[in-house]
Amino acid sequence: MKLHSIILGEGTPLLILHGFLGMSDNWKTLGNKIAKEKSFQVHLVDQRNHGKSPHSDEHSYELMAKDVKAYCEEHALKDVVLMGHSMGGKTAMLAAANYPELIKKLIVVDIAPKYYKPHHQQILKGLTALEEADLASRQEADELLSEFISEKPVRLFLLKNLKRKVEGTYCLKVNLETLKEHIEEIGKGLSQKKSFEGPTLFIKGGNSNYIKEKDKEEIKKQFSLTEFKEIEGAGHWVHAEKMEEFYKLVVEFI
Known part of the structure; x- marks a missing residue:
């Protein structure tokens, strides 16, 4: 599946994956800022069944992770920094675990690899x-x-x-x-057999309960080089609610 994207700037590739019912446009302001102020080529990607990307009868994290791999191959990308929010965070985790040769660093925004009950x-x-x-x-x-x-x-x-x-x-x-x-797929947890050994940053909103304190130990079992950062006063859409603080954390890490 050929995914639609907005590509900004030149340099090290940074792929950003939006959350459930989102799209690449949600990240345009932040993407532009990173592309202009840092040496990164930012790829704002529409995941399947979202935005301007193709529609499919299927929707799963395995397929979305494969879509990321195909996108990287299509654009000849390597040593990628991969960032995903919510559903996009789970896609990013699985893509990093399945295709570690493509991913240099991983950023996961306000989601854990665990199962979440449908709540949409x-x-x-x-x-x-x-x-x-x-x-x-x-x-x-x-x-x-x-x-x-x-x-x-x-x-x-x-x-x-x-x-x-x-x-x-x-x-x-x-x-x-x-x-x-496929709403059950959105909350599906990552297999505990899946892991990524590269540098990983988990960012959570202080007012969000998507990542709980007890989840951190389990996360470290699968993502051994993980650091956790919390942005006070932000909810689940931490990147939109506290963009400056979020931007600083991301550029420090990458």
């Missing part, structure tokens, strides 16, 4: 309502989505998935049907 049901209901509606404007979409999701920042994040059709109405970029069918 309300969001998926809201997006299903959007897909089934005949939307004439983004304002109309926001009003409909607000019946399912009260938090404005979450709605703004999700509404980035809207695209205008030729006839003027809106549809979703994301492959909602496949993602709903």
Whole structure:
């Protein structure tokens, strides 16, 4: 599968993988900053069934890790710094474990390799309502989505998935049907047999409970050269909520 990406700058390749229902655009501000201020070629990648990348009937971490390998081969990338947030973090962990010859350093943002119960049901209901509606404007979409999701920042994040059709109405970029069918895959844990021995940084939001203190010991069993950093006052979208602090941690590590 040929993934869509935005490529910024020149230098050491840094691949960034977005989270569930996200896309490469979510990382553009940070990607531009790293590309301009540091010697990195930043690849903002849309994972399968997201953004402008192809849709598929299948969705799993094994497939997404293979997609990363194929992307690196397509662009002749080596000694890659691989960073992923949430779902993208799990893809990044598995890609680093499966293809360590490609990956120089790994950054995992606010996710652990453990299993997570499905917890996106309300969001998926809201997006299903959007897909089934005949939307004439983004304002109309926001009003409909607000019946399912009260938090404005979450709605703004999700509404980035809207695209205008030729006839003027809106549809979703994301492959909602496949993602709903494979929702159990999103929370799936990494096999404890999978490991990566290269330098690894786990960044968590201080207000997020995705990585708990007790998870750190298990993480170190699979990622032996791990360091942990926490950004106070940030939730799960730590890179968006505290961009300056996040940027500093990332550039210090890479």
